[in-house]
Amino acid sequence: MIEGLPVGLEFGIPFPGLGFQDQVIFTNALIVMALIFISSLFIVRGISLKRPTRWQIILEGTLNWLANTMEETIGSGGSRYLPLIASLFIYVLVGNLISIIPGCVSPTSNLTHNLALALIVFFATPVVGIMHIGFKNFLKHRMGPVLALSPLFFVLETIGEFSRPVSLTIRLFGNIRGEEILIAVINKIASMIYYIPITVVILPLTLITGFVQAFIFALLPTIYFAGAAGWGEEEHK
Amino acid sequence: MRKALTITLLIMMLSIPATLTLAQEEASETEVTTHSADIKQEKTTEAEEGEFSPIIYFMSIAVASAFAMAIAAIGAAISQARAAVSAMEAVARQPEASGKIQIQMILALVFIETLAIYTLVVVLILLFANPFTKYVVG
Numbered sequence: 279m280i281e282g283l284p285v286g287l288e289f290g291i292p293f294p295g296l297g298f299q300d301q302v303i304f305t306n307a308l309i310v311m312a313l314i315f316i317s318s319l320f321i322v323r324g325i326s327l328k329r330p331t332r333w334q335i336i337l338e339g340t341l342n343w344l345a346n347t348m349e350e351t352i353g354s355g356g357s358r359y360l361p362l363i364a365s366l367f368i369y370v371l372v373g374n375l376i377s378i379i380p381g382c383v384s385p386t387s388n389l390t391h392n393l394a395l396a397l398i399v400f401f402a403t404p405v406v407g408i409m410h411i412g413f414k415n416f417l418k419h420r421m422g423p424v425l426a427l428s429p430l431f432f433v434l435e436t437i438g439e440f441s442r443p444v445s446l447t448i449r450l451f452g453n454i455r456g457e458e459i460l461i462a463v464i465n466k467i468a469s470m471i472y473y474i475p476i477t478v479v480i481l482p483l484t485l486i487t488g489f490v491q492a493f494i495f496a497l498l499p500t501i502y503f504a505g506a507a508g509w510g511e512e513e514h515k
Numbered sequence: 516m517r518k519a520l521t522i523t524l525l526i527m528m529l530s531i532p533a534t535l536t537l538a539q540e541e542a543s544e545t546e547v548t549t550h551s552a553d554i555k556q557e558k559t560t561e562a563e564e565g566e567f568s569p570i571i572y573f574m575s576i577a578v579a580s581a582f583a584m585a586i587a588a589i590g591a592a593i594s595q596a597r598a599a600v601s602a603m604e605a606v607a608r609q610p611e612a613s614g615k616i617q618i619q620m621i622l623a624l625v626f627i628e629t630l631a632i633y634t635l636v637v638v639l640i641l642l643f644a645n646p647f648t649k650y651v652v653g
Contacts, residue, residue, distance in 0.1 A: 350615055445629060452632035455639070494625045497618070 299388075307385040310373045340368075344496065351497065352504035359503055362402065366395065367496035374454055374488030378481055386491075387454040389447060396443035399499040403439070407506030419508065442502060446495065453491050457484050520589075527582060572651045580638040587634035591627055598623045 291305045321333045330338070344364055345357035370386060377384040385391050407416045422431030461480055602620035606613045 347618060351618055448636055449625070449629045449632055452636045452639075456632070456635050459639070490621070490625075494621075497622065501622075 300390075302383055303385050303388045303391055306376065306383050307373070307391060309382065310369065310376055310385060313376075314368060314372055340364075347497070348500050352500060356500065356504065359406065359500070362398075363496050363500055366398075366499065367492055370395070370450070370495045371489065371492035374492055375485065377454075377458065377484070384454050384458065386450050387458055389451050392447040392450045393443065395450075395495070396446040399446065399502065400439075400443040402499070403442075403502045403506045406503045407508075410507035415508075416506070419506075442498075446498060450491055450495060453487055457487055523585075569651050576641055576645070580641050583634050584638055587631045591631040594627045595624055598627065 291301060291308075293301055293304060296304065317333075318337075321331075321337055324331045325334050341360065341364055344367060345360050348356040348360070348363065350356075373386040374384055376382045377387075404416070407419070411419070420432050420435050421428035422435075424431075461484070464480060598620060602616055602623075605616050609616075
């Protein structure tokens with residue numbers, strides 16, 4: 279959060295021990311979670327095989343599309359971790375798009391929030407690798423092809439592993455935050471002379487960026503998991 | 516392309532001495548005012564603090580962030596164009612693989628765009644969350 283550029287009518291539940299900006303982000307994250315939870319409860323209630331409802335088709339289509347994309351990207355068996363990836367995708371998507379509602383702020387425009395999401399992926403990656411190919415093979419994978427150079431390879435791979443959450447965090451933060459600042463600045467310029475609701479014109483542009491960033495935030499963990507577990511390597515060899 | 520780059524570099528090189536001369540003028544002005552009234556030693560210490568003018572500080576930050584964003588946009592635009600061109604050629608050659616190529620292209624574009632976003636974050640920190648502003652403004 280940057281002072282001096284109010285994004286909207288920010289409000290936050292006054293939790294003790296948190297600053298105002300943290301309260302705003304925490305409240306909006308809670309709103310996103312409640313929205314997803316309640317809407318999925320309502321969708322699941324009217325579920326049926328013979329006469330699927332409209333929302334059921336939307337949800338199933340989204341999940342099928344994600345699964346197909348993962349299979350296409352890293353080969354067969356790619357959609358094995360669909361629950362984790364899809365929940366990341368839906369959460370980040372709703373979190374990006376909630377700033378359309380006046381008064382809400384995207385919780386993904388906060389560095390700490392994004393770091394928490396990226397750390398889930400960071401800790402899940404070696405777990406997936408060890409579950410699939412075993413601890414010994416996982417270490418061997420890290421050591422590289424030549425035994426003499428294995429310490430160097432291990433250090434390089436580990437540093438590369440640490441750079442992933444940083445890039446995941448800053449990519450999401452920069453995109454969403456930059457967009458919010460753009461909207462705030464354009465709104466300010468437009469309201470200098472006369473109040474023009476130009477935000478209505480610009481907000482649809484944020485739909486594209488929010489969707490693409492959520493897709494990327496779901497697709498990159500898939501590739502990390504594939505690299506850790508060695509999927510798709512048999513096909514190339 | 517090379518012409519535009521050289522012109523931007525020339526403008527940058529020309530703008531550096533201009534800001535330096537501005538800074539020197541400001542500094543010399545403060546020196547003159549203090550030399551005329553250097554009866555007490557306290558005033559000279561004030562002048563030493565005043566050498567670092569906040570106007571120059573904010574001006575240099577504005578110029579630096581604008582140039583950083585411009586250079587990042589140039590690099591990102593060129594490399595994204597190259598990636599998109601090769602992806603389109605691949606789709607034209609093999610239209611049945613368009614789905615796979617599209618995903619790979621989006622991934623490549625996002626990795627390139629991340630570098631520009633890093634610059635944006637640095638510029639935002641410089642402009643809005645600069646840790647050294649409190650030493651200048653006081």
